[in-house]
Amino acid sequence: MSEIPVTAESSANDSIARFLFEQSDIRGEVVTLTDSYAEVLANNALPAPLQNLLGEFLAAAALLSSTLKFDGVITLQAQGDGPVPLIMAECNHHKGIRGIVRPPESGEFQLTDDTSLQGILGKGVLAITIDPDKGERYQGIVPLEAPTLAGCLEAYFTQSEQLPTRLWLMADGQRAGGLFLQALPKQLVADEEQNADQWQTVVTLANTVKPDELLYLDHSQKLYLLFNEFSIRLFEPAQLQFDCTCSETRSLHALAQLGRSELQEILTDQGHITIDCQFCNQHYRFEQAHIDALFSGDEPTLH
Template sequence: MNDKLTRFLFEDRAVRGEVVQLQGSYQSVLESYHYPKPIAQLLGELMAAASLLTATLKFKGEVSLQIQSEGAVKYAVINGTHDQRLRGVARWDEGLQELPTEFSSLFKKGVLAITLAPKDKERYQGVVALDKDSLAACLENYFLQSEQLLTKVYLATSLDSAPKAAGMLLQIVPPTSETYQGGDNKDFEHLAMFADTTKSNELLELNPEVLIHRLFNEEDIRLFETQDVLFECDCSKARSAQALQNVAKTELLTMIDEDGDIKMDCQFCHQQYVFDAVDIENIHNDNFDAFNSDGRIDERTLKH
């Protein structure tokens, strides 16, 4: 199964939809760590959700879905771009011998922050409590509270043999940005009734066009060109160098004297970048052309 996102529109009902199926990109994220099953499932749902959300963007930029909690799950984040490049990572309480299997039991004071980051424009962030029985229900609540949009979200994962994740979204298409879409809507309710019959295995296995036709066979639907979804980490030595600029030059050189070099690992893909004394001189002389920098800074873990 190729990683694909399929967008569709109900011609006569002002409702849009999306279906995403992930395998290779999901596997790439899981290869970063030995994730317990509940964490792996959570990451799959977050990846599918991030892909669905990025498909609704009307700008070039990124969407970040970030969970923070004081419970079994401490931190989880999936970043997605407008062109469907995904990456992610999670942290959990590794002192627990067994993790809860129910979604709501994974978190204590858990929140989901959704950050929209258009290129060259101000970021926008919405936060919703993780107080529902599923991530899908929390996302529906987010859209209703923050965007005033009626939305249905369906998410599924499978860790049998080759891991797979999938999702489907139905959402009102607002006629104007000022129009409130959170109230009753008979067209949306009609379509949601059929969407609610979707089974997880159908979402994971069926060709999206077949699934859409099976669910909504009496509707006039416009299908858009499918879009590839990929795992991609945009880390680089240049971006790691930008982070090192915030550390005093003397401190960096002392670390090199003691350890021979400085190693930095990307938390998303585990690519390691090594810096020597010459690199430190370039960094503190603002010579980032030596690293082919594009100026963006990513989160890194500094080892010394």
């Protein structure tokens, strides 16, 4: 048994860190969200089971963002025909996260901690969208067939990357956490059977993780507890924070897609146009002068 080498502080609060099994072809990521998760929940009045599921989506988005090798955003969006029609979370290359849940329209819908993903979202799909600042947008879609978000994401990796991949996601309304493991192409271990045995052993050990361990231990403690029979290198963590990308300018240019005539009808009827950001509850109000400037090509004066 050996300690885990760590290149920097491994505090778990609002951070994500990658790690490698030094004698095995396996990599991983570990994440814990605290204040950033709380800020997202502050903008979403949700019952506890939906708070927990949204936390899992946020942790998953952060874990998947580690695969980005360019500037951009990764978005997880689940849509279905169930009581909750939409859950979405995203993480950008600055490690800014945000997320929303479109709550049930009927207050009669009852949720418990045991309600499955299908019980919440119904029959639908999970879309994983990678949107680089430069280059083409990519989207992968998998059906919501597994009972958990982790299971749906594992199906996505099976279909898209064909590399064995496992995820563990948990949240309790205070903290959200996740563990990501992926088998790498053979480099260190040439023997195929030995390679498969190592992967199965690591997954079996990871399956023993308890909610309190995943959520409340710091990263080095967590990995040592699970994998102390392996030599692991834990790298410097990256800090995460709540980050909403909305702005007056973005909102105004989004309005332009409606066309001038439709916007003019709204202005005539209401005297102004308002846009509310569902992620941060910011309110933007636009007057006639803003719309005139938008379509004249002048830069509107914003406040």
